[in-house]
Amino acid sequence: MDTETILDEIIENGSRKIMLGFRCYPELKYKQTKKAESLGISLSESIENDLLNVDTILEGKLSAANELTVAKSKLLQLTALANNNNVAFQTEIDKLKSENNELKKNESNLFENQKLFSHPLLLELFSKLKGKKDTIESADGKRYSITYNHPRDLLIAMIYSFKTK
Numbered sequence: 001m002d003t004e005t006i007l008d009e010i011i012e013n014g015s016r017k018i019m020l021g022f023r024c025y026p027e028l029k030y031k032q033t034k035k036a037e038s039l040g041i042s043l044s045e046s047i048e049n050d051l052l053n054v055d056t057i058l059e060g061k062l063s064a065a066n067e068l069t070v071a072k073s074k075l076l077q078l079t080a081l082a083n084n085n086n087v088a089f090q091t092e093i094d095k096l097k098s099e100n101n102e103l104k105k106n107e108s109n110l111f112e113n114q115k116l117f118s119h120p121l122l123l124e125l126f127s128k129l130k131g132k133k134d135t136i137e138s139a140d141g142k143r144y145s146i147t148y149n150h151p152r153d154l155l156i157a158m159i160y161s162f163k164t165k
Contacts (some may be wrong), residue, residue: 039124049123052150057114064107071100117151126151139163 009016029043036046075096116122129148136144138160146157 035120039120039127041124041127045127046123049127049151050118053114053117056117056150056152057110060110060113061107064103064110068100068103068107071096071103075100116155122151122154126154129154136160 032046033043036043039046041049075093078093078096126148131148133145133147134157136146136157138144139162144157144160146153146160148154148157
């Protein structure tokens, strides 16, 4: 699509966004409406924010799930070998069990990150700053240029701007 067509569309419609409709249970719509109201944003904005965050969370979850599958496969192979009473393999199995537990913890951490990126106050602040550019001065005097395209950009700006007393 050429630039003139895009500009004409924005002038005519006020935005390039398109309508996306879907069916859901009334309880889900009610829940989403209450969430949006608590954030002080429209239902459309709230659902758009949820959709923007899903990709980041799913990428992490898929990566952790793939690592978990590989670890389980190794564990099964080594378990079969250990049944032959080989002590050396038992040590490797213990190591893989430990790795498996670490992967489960990582998966749990990813879900905690999802909660952080879906926090109502963060989403409310992000909705007010979405698309805006800012310059942040860190505690050590360095300046950082940030564009708020994702809630994580807002968190990064908060981290850089934090000054300890």
